[in-house]
Amino acid sequence: MLYDVLIAPFLDMADSPVFFAEVVIVGLLTGVMYSLVALGFVLIFKASGVFNFAQGVMVLFAALTLVGLMEHGVPTWLALILTVVIMVVLAYGIEWFMLRRLVNQEGIILFMATIGLSFVLQGLGETMWGSNVKALDIGIPDASFEVSGILLNEFDLFAAASGAVLVAVLAVFFHYTRIGRALRAVADDHQAALSVGIPLKTIWVIVWAVAGMVGLVAGIMWGAKSGVQFSLSLIALKALPVLILGGFTSVPGAIVGGLIIGVGEKVAEIYWGPLFGGAIENWFAYVLALVFLLFRPQGLFGERIIERV
Amino acid sequence: MTENTRKIGNTLLRVDDITLSFGGVHALNGVSFEIKEHEILAIIGPNGAGKSSMLNVINGFYHPQKGTIAFEGRERKRMRPHVAAEQGIARTFQNIALFKGMSTLDNIMTGRMLKMKRSFLWQALYWGPALKEEIENREFCEKVIDFLEIQAIRKTPVGKLPYGLQKRVELGRALAAEPRLLLLDEPMAGMNVEEKEDMCRFILDVNDEFGTTIALIEHDMGVVMDISDRVVVLDYGRKIADGSPDAVRANGEVIDAYLGVSHE
Ligand SMILES: Nc1ncnc2c1ncn2[C@@H]1O[C@H](COP(=O)(O)OP(=O)(O)OP(=O)(O)O)[C@@H](O)[C@H]1O
Ligand SMILES: [Mg+2]
Numbered sequence: 078m079l080y081d082v083l084i085a086p087f088l089d090m091a092d093s094p095v096f097f098a099e100v101v102i103v104g105l106l107t108g109v110m111y112s113l114v115a116l117g118f119v120l121i122f123k124a125s126g127v128f129n130f131a132q133g134v135m136v137l138f139a140a141l142t143l144v145g146l147m148e149h150g151v152p153t154w155l156a157l158i159l160t161v162v163i164m165v166v167l168a169y170g171i172e173w174f175m176l177r178r179l180v181n182q183e184g185i186i187l188f189m190a191t192i193g194l195s196f197v198l199q200g201l202g203e204t205m206w207g208s209n210v211k212a213l214d215i216g217i218p219d220a221s222f223e224v225s226g227i228l229l230n231e232f233d234l235f236a237a238a239s240g241a242v243l244v245a246v247l248a249v250f251f252h253y254t255r256i257g258r259a260l261r262a263v264a265d266d267h268q269a270a271l272s273v274g275i276p277l278k279t280i281w282v283i284v285w286a287v288a289g290m291v292g293l294v295a296g297i298m299w300g301a302k303s304g305v306q307f308s309l310s311l312i313a314l315k316a317l318p319v320l321i322l323g324g325f326t327s328v329p330g331a332i333v334g335g336l337i338i339g340v341g342e343k344v345a346e347i348y349w350g351p352l353f354g355g356a357i358e359n360w361f362a363y364v365l366a367l368v369f370l371l372f373r374p375q376g377l378f379g380e381r382i383i384e385r386v
Numbered sequence: 387m388t389e390n391t392r393k394i395g396n397t398l399l400r401v402d403d404i405t406l407s408f409g410g411v412h413a414l415n416g417v418s419f420e421i422k423e424h425e426i427l428a429i430i431g432p433n434g435a436g437k438s439s440m441l442n443v444i445n446g447f448y449h450p451q452k453g454t455i456a457f458e459g460r461e462r463k464r465m466r467p468h469v470a471a472e473q474g475i476a477r478t479f480q481n482i483a484l485f486k487g488m489s490t491l492d493n494i495m496t497g498r499m500l501k502m503k504r505s506f507l508w509q510a511l512y513w514g515p516a517l518k519e520e521i522e523n524r525e526f527c528e529k530v531i532d533f534l535e536i537q538a539i540r541k542t543p544v545g546k547l548p549y550g551l552q553k554r555v556e557l558g559r560a561l562a563a564e565p566r567l568l569l570l571d572e573p574m575a576g577m578n579v580e581e582k583e584d585m586c587r588f589i590l591d592v593n594d595e596f597g598t599t600i601a602l603i604e605h606d607m608g609v610v611m612d613i614s615d616r617v618v619v620l621d622y623g624r625k626i627a628d629g630s631p632d633a634v635r636a637n638g639e640v641i642d643a644y645l646g647v648s649h650e
Contacts, residue, residue, distance in 0.1 A: 254516070255495075255498075255502045258496055258499075259496065261487065261492075262488070262496045264487075265484075265486055265487055265488065266483050266484070268447065269483035269484065269485065270496075271447075271467035271468065271471075272447075272467060272470075272471065272476070272477055272483070273476070273500075273559065274467075274471025274472060275468075275496070275499055276468055
C-alpha cells in the first residue's frame, strides 16, 4: 500500500515523461483560469476589504450575457463590447446600491451582502437569457497538434495566452498609472488615500469593473470548454484554495497559486486518483492548500506575521 | 528670516465656534481661530486637548456638531476629505499614514493625484497624453525628493524605512500636492535632535520658498517658539490662548494648563 502511494506513481511519471508533460500542461491551462478567478477576488478584497462571494456568479453572468447576446444574432465582436459595457454598468450599480450604503460596516455584513448579490445576479442572468445550457463558440480554433511528442490543443494555448496577456496588462496598469497607484494606495490605507484626494467611490467602481472583466475572460474560456450553465459559477470554489495558498491580498500569489493548484490536482487525479477510486480532483485542491498552510501559514508571498507582545 | 517673502497676508482659513463630541467626550468646545496666509501657526496643548481633532475637522475627517469652517472665504458646515484636497489642503498624520507597500517615489506620486487629469482610457492604454503627464509629474516629485534629501531611498518600500524617514516621506507626499495649506500633526514626534533640526529646516524652507501656509501641532516648546509666527493653545477642547509665541509663553493660564494647576 505504502509502495502504491509513495513510489509507484513516481515510477509511472518517469516511465512516460511525455505523458507526464501533457498532464502538467493541461494542469497549467486549468490553473490559468483559477488564477483569473482568484485575481478577481484579490482585487476587490484589497481595494474595498470585501470578500466577494459573488465572484463565481460574476463569471457566470458575464458568460451568460455574452452567449445570450450572440444567440440573439449579435455578432461576436459587438457582443463582446456590449458585455464589457454591461459589466461596467454592473460595477456602478454595485457601488451605488450596495457599497455606498454599507460603507464603514463590518466585513461580515458586506460579505453577506455579496451572498445576496450572487443570488440577484444569477436570477438576473437566467431571467434575461434562460437557464438552459448554452454552447459558447467565439470562433477560436480547437485543433490538436504535436510538439516533440507532446499533444497540445490550440484552444487551450489561446486561452492560456489571453490569460497571461490580461495579467500582464493589469500588472502594467497597476504599477505605472495614476489610477493603478490610487488602487494600491486605497488598498494600503483608506484615510491617507482620502487625504490626497483619491475618490474612494470611483476606485470601487473600477475594481469591480476590472473584476468583472477578468470574470468575463475566465467565463469565455471555461464556457467554451464545458458550456455556459450554472455550474460555471462553482469555479469560485476552486479559487478558494488558491486564495488560501496565495494569500488574500497578493496578486502574484493568486497567479502562482492558481497554477500550483491547477497542476497539483491534475497530477494527483491521474497518478493517485485510481488509488482512491477516482475523482479526487474535486477535493484535492483543499488538501493541498491545507497541507501548505501547515508549513507556511502566511501564504506563498505573505510576510511572516510575528505577533507583537 | 527674510521678512519680505514671508509677509503674512489675509485670512486663509477661519474656524468658528467648532464643537465636536464623541458620545459624552467633548473633544472640541466652541473653538474659533484663524490661519493667515503665509504664516506658520502652532497648535499646542496637553494630551487629549483636541488638537488632532481640530485638524481632522479642517480636512473633513470629522464633522463638527456645531460651527463653521471657512476656507478662502467659502463657509461650510463640514468639510469633506476630497473637497479639502481639491481646495489645496494637504496633511500628515500623528500616526504615520503612508502606503507601506509602495516605494518612496510612488508614495510621493500619490500626492499629485489631483494634478493628473487624463482620462481612464488614456491611462489604461498608458500612452500619449497620459504618458506625458506621468513624466511631468514624476519630474515634480523628483524635485520634492531632492528638496527633502531622500534621493537614496527613492525606490525603497516605505514600510521598511526607519520612523524618522517615514515622517519625511509623508511630508513629501503632502508637498507634492503643492498645497495652499499644509497641516502637520506632530511632524517631529519621536525624532532625535538631529532629525528634528532637519524637519524644522524643511518646514521653514517650505514656508519661505513657496509661501505655503502651515498649521502644525507640536509638543516640543523649543521648536514651537523657534519656528511659529503665532500659537493657539487648546486645553480640554477649549481655546485658552492665541497670540505670539512670547505672549503665549508668558500667559498664566497656559502655564497652568501645562503644569496641571487649576487657575483661580
Ligand atoms: N475618533 C474618535 N472617537 C472617539 N473619541 C475620540 C476620537 N478622536 C478623538 N477622540 C477623543 O477626543 C479627545 C481629543 O483627542 P485628540 O486626539 O484631538 O487630542 P490631541 O490634542 O491630539 O492629543 P494628543 O496630544 O495626545 O495627540 C480625546 O479625549 C480623544 O479620546
Ligand atoms: Mg493628537
